[in-house]
Amino acid sequence: MKKVTVTTLYNKKKEGEKITAMTAYDFPFATLMDETGVDMILVGDSLGMVIQGGNSTLHVTMDEMIYHTRIVARACKRTMVVGDMPFMAYQTSVEDAVRNAGRFLKETDASAVKLEGGASVCDVIKAISTAGIPVQAHIGLTPQSVHQMGGFKVQRDEDRLMADALAVQEAGAFSVVLEGIPNHIAKAITEKLTIPTIGIGAGPDCDGQILVMHDMLGINSGHIPKFVKKYCNLGDEARKGIQGFIDEVKGGDFPAPEHCYNK
Ligand SMILES: Nc1nc(=O)c2c([nH]1)NC[C@@H]1CN(c3ccc(C(=O)N[C@@H](CCC(=O)O)C(=O)O)cc3)CN21
Numbered sequence: 001m002k003k004v005t006v007t008t009l010y011n012k013k014k015e016g017e018k019i020t021a022m023t024a025y026d027f028p029f030a031t032l033m034d035e036t037g038v039d040m041i042l043v044g045d046s047l048g049m050v051i052q053g054g055n056s057t058l059h060v061t062m063d064e065m066i067y068h069t070r071i072v073a074r075a076c077k078r079t080m081v082v083g084d085m086p087f088m089a090y091q092t093s094v095e096d097a098v099r100n101a102g103r104f105l106k107e108t109d110a111s112a113v114k115l116e117g118g119a120s121v122c123d124v125i126k127a128i129s130t131a132g133i134p135v136q137a138h139i140g141l142t143p144q145s146v147h148q149m150g151g152f153k154v155q156r157d158e159d160r161l162m163a164d165a166l167a168v169q170e171a172g173a174f175s176v177v178l179e180g181i182p183n184h185i186a187k188a189i190t191e192k193l194t195i196p197t198i199g200i201g202a203g204p205d206c207d208g209q210i211l212v213m214h215d216m217l218g219i220n221s222g223h224i225p226k227f228v229k230k231y232c233n234l235g236d237e238a239r240k241g242i243q244g245f246i247d248e249v250k251g252g253d254f255p256a257p258e259h260c261y262n263k
């Protein structure tokens with residue numbers, strides 16, 4: 001199976017073919033996505049919320065990201081795997097940023113990293129990509145700045161967003177995530193940039209779309225942002241299975257003879 005690479009993504013943009021991306025955090029779901037044909041898996045620091053149950057992404061560590069990225073990448077024969085750099089893995093110095101980015105490629109089979117920020121992180125983007133590591137930028141609603149933004153707020157400063165998008169492209173980013181911005185701004189950025197834009201809450205005109213897996217599959221019991229579409233309800237299915245087990249154990253119907261070592 002031929003692996004999706006940065007070149008595959010550039011070609012898709014050039015040919016106007018949409019790029020599909022999802023988050024994943026473990027082997028079984030990554031296997032399903034790889035087999036179904038999603039182009040890119042982001043092992044997101046959103047795991048701090050959907051896996052760990054926290055109310056922000058700020059507490060996630062490099063070691064936790066490495067662990068999840070390793071088990072996701074193990075499942076991916078075709079899908080490109082991107083490791084999301086957690087809060088404080090790239091803000092303290094360019095040197096720390098390059099070392100932490102390198103861990104994703106040395107300690108897992110991911111082939112790229114993502115980090116949040118625009119013009120202000122361009123020195124970091126440049127240093128990481130100079131080291132031969134593809135970097136995906138992430139602008140607009142950047143969850144690691146939740147306290148500075150005063151909450152998970154849609155970002156509407158068009159001049160700033162366009163400047164950030166051009167700056168990260170210039171610094172060497174291979175792609176940029178546009179999160180939580182109005183459609184017309186995402187459209188203008190997508191038309192202006194030569195690198196693919198991946199939208200989440202950024203309207204239909206991005207080169208690709210990403211959603212958090214737990215939101216789209218119906219296994220997120222917490223807050224659901226407006227930009228989410230629920231494509232199925234795995235939560236209800238799981239509840240049915242759990243209830244069935246409880247009922248059958250209590251009723252003495254499980255285990256049945258075929259589940260026992262009698263002969
Ligand atoms: N489950 C989950 N899904 C996500 O998409 C996601 C995470 N977790 N964790 C990391 C970040 C945080 N994200 C979020 C979280 C909340 C909103 C939200 O509530 N937005 C408001 C918009 C408010 C405004 O208009 O400014 C909304 O109502 O959708 C948006 C993005 C996106 N990412």
Ligand SMILES: CC(C)C(=O)C(=O)O
Binds near residue numbers: 042044138179211
């Ligand atoms: C929502 C995506 C872009 C992300 O950064 C994450 O899942 O952590």
Ligand SMILES: [Mg+2]
Binds near residue numbers: 045046057084143
């Ligand atoms: Mg993230």
